[in-house]
Amino acid sequence: MSRVDSPYICAGYEVDDDVERVDLDVVWRFLSEHAYWARWRSRADVETQVCTAWRVVGCYDSATGAQVGFARAVSDGLSIAYLADVFVVHDHRGRGLGKWVVHEIVDGGPGASFRWLLHSTDAPSLYYRFGFGPPIPTLLERQPDQHRS
Numbered sequence: 001m002s003r004v005d006s007p008y009i010c011a012g013y014e015v016d017d018d019v020e021r022v023d024l025d026v027v028w029r030f031l032s033e034h035a036y037w038a039r040w041r042s043r044a045d046v047e048t049q050v051c052t053a054w055r056v057v058g059c060y061d062s063a064t065g066a067q068v069g070f071a072r073a074v075s076d077g078l079s080i081a082y083l084a085d086v087f088v089v090h091d092h093r094g095r096g097l098g099k100w101v102v103h104e105i106v107d108g109g110p111g112a113s114f115r116w117l118l119h120s121t122d123a124p125s126l127y128y129r130f131g132f133g134p135p136i137p138t139l140l141e142r143q144p145d146q147h148r149s
Helices: 024-033 043-051 097-106 124-128
Strands: 013-016 055-061 067-075 080-088 115-118
Touching: 013 097, 024 043, 024 067, 024 080, 055 097, 067 097, 080 097, 097 124
Parallel strands: 080 115
Antiparallel strands: 013 055, 055 067, 067 080
16 A cells, blocks of 8 residues: 555555454554553453554565554544554654554545544654644533543
8 A cells, every 4th residue: 555645654664444454463462562542451352442443554674574553443434533552663663654554544545634632641643734623612521530330
C-alpha cells in the first residue's frame, strides 16, 4: 500500500492496511508495556480490537518485514471514525513513521472525508497537522468505569 503520492514515504519502510499482516505480538507488547492508554486491556481484548477494527495500518521495516508501527480505527464506515492505538516502536522513532501511519489511516484511505475523533495526551503537534484540534464544547464524553457491573 505504500502510496507514491503520500508526502510521508520513508526510505526503508512500508505501510500496509492488511490486517492479516499485523504482528499481534508486537502490538500486544507495545500496548501492554509502553502505552499509558492501554495497559488495562487483556491480550484477548487487544486481539479482538485489531481483528474487528474498521481499518488498521501497520508500518514495516522493508528489509526484515518486522512491524515497527501501528494504528487502528473504529468507524461506522460512512461518516465518522475514531483513531486509536497509534504507535511507533522506540528504536524506529524520529524518522517520520508516525506521521506516515496517521496520514495513511486518516487521509490515505476510505475515511479521508470522515469526521475523526481521538483521545491523546501526547504528540498534539502530530495530530494537529492532520486537522485534529482541541476538544469542542459540544462534545460530551462518558468515561469508562472499570468497577461498573
